[in-house]
Amino acid sequence: MIEIKYADKICRFDDEGVDPEHPGTMYGPMIQGRFYEHAFLDYIASLEIPGTYVDVGACIGTHTVFFALYCPSGRVYAFEPRSVQMRRLRRNVELNQVHGRVIASEWALSDSRGRVEVSLDRRNHVLRTRRLDTLVREPVAVIKLDVEGMEAQALGGARRMLRRYRPRVFAEAHTEEDVARILAVLEPYGYRATGRVFNASPTYEFVASRRADSRGKVAMRRAVHATPAPVKRMLPNGVRRLARRALR
Template sequence: MPRRLHQGGLASYEPETLACFLAALEHTRPGDVLDVGANIGLYAALAAARSRRRVYAFEPAPRIADTAQAIVRDNGLGVEVVRLALSNHSGTAALRISPVVDTANTLTPESRPQLGRVLVRVETLSHWRERAGAAPSIVKIDTEGTEPDVVAGAFEVLRRFRPWIFCEVRPEHGVEERLMALLEPFGYCWYHLSGEPPYPLRALIVGRGSAPGQRMWLFAPEPVPERVWHTAREWYRALGRPAPRL
């Protein structure tokens, strides 16, 4: 992630999601921002820089969490880095470290090559929220295949706070079907963040066929108002195109 941001700026990393995330900071009700699977904390940093909300960045990989903490400290940002993996249970789990990219570390037991494993603490979002006294309004989830587990551990949060959720949907492990089954009882609407806003309301959550950079979705507790899409479109155009690589 740092290399991509250095080469192409914000426009080179999920510009559709960044634009909608920045719009959500302006239009959603007051509340806290949770960056789950934060990596170096890009979304958390933007939330802290662009709002007065309390911001939490969840990153279980020790070295990456150290980098996120250094970015927060060096830039004077109001972000609390939480060294914790969120899932549908509490305890410990093995985080598989990718030898290819730092954004591919995962808790999923799969056969992809791995650099090693790190034992990390795991907790449900609902239990963590109760301990922290947080009131989530915006939640970003990018956990490389365990997004449904994060949602399953957040039922009390969905029921009580109804946050906007920005979520990666990978075309594997039955992620699409599980997310729909988990979110439908709460009346959530879903939008695929691909191309320039606005985005149509979708009947199904589908990850298959999406390019790696086009896998982010918005799960909203009600239909998204036009004013939000207008702001998202302005942010999308302001981000511009990725700078050419040198």
């Protein structure tokens, strides 16, 4: 059992099968008593945004549990299509006694209902897909997405949500093409990049303004230049090229 003390609470996470000598990227910080991507989570908690949170690509539920315990979330929807990770997520939700506020679903999210073949964990998986708009009907305050290059497709299935509720969006983007696809979905609804980038796998923050303008692209350029050097070295060259083109 892994225990993490954060603020005035102790969180517990299942560590079955985790090698303490080689814990990996996610479990390494947790074994040391910190949340995975803790600076990112600190920032989200500091915003104190009330409402429903959606965790797309929830994996074992670290962020889901954090949203339920430390953010003013009435409810947290967690989507994770891999069965092994979903079992651990549900176990972690139970361990932290937030099962009454978390709705966990094994759907993959996309812009249509169907099936998609993806490569995850060095294996090919055929996943069942649904649209977020059909699975979550209530107002949403925050959406976090980490779905291995399918962020734009997942957002494409949430157009009603983006238009009506204008949630704050945190989306991972590995390549120039990923960034461009995300912006293509968000910009028609008045979203812009804030200039903040988190995590070793770059995760961008987007907020909805009253109208779409060039500020989003300007902010993205500033975000790339302001990214800490260890993270910046991991950014694809294409993302930096996209930022440099923003003011042309």
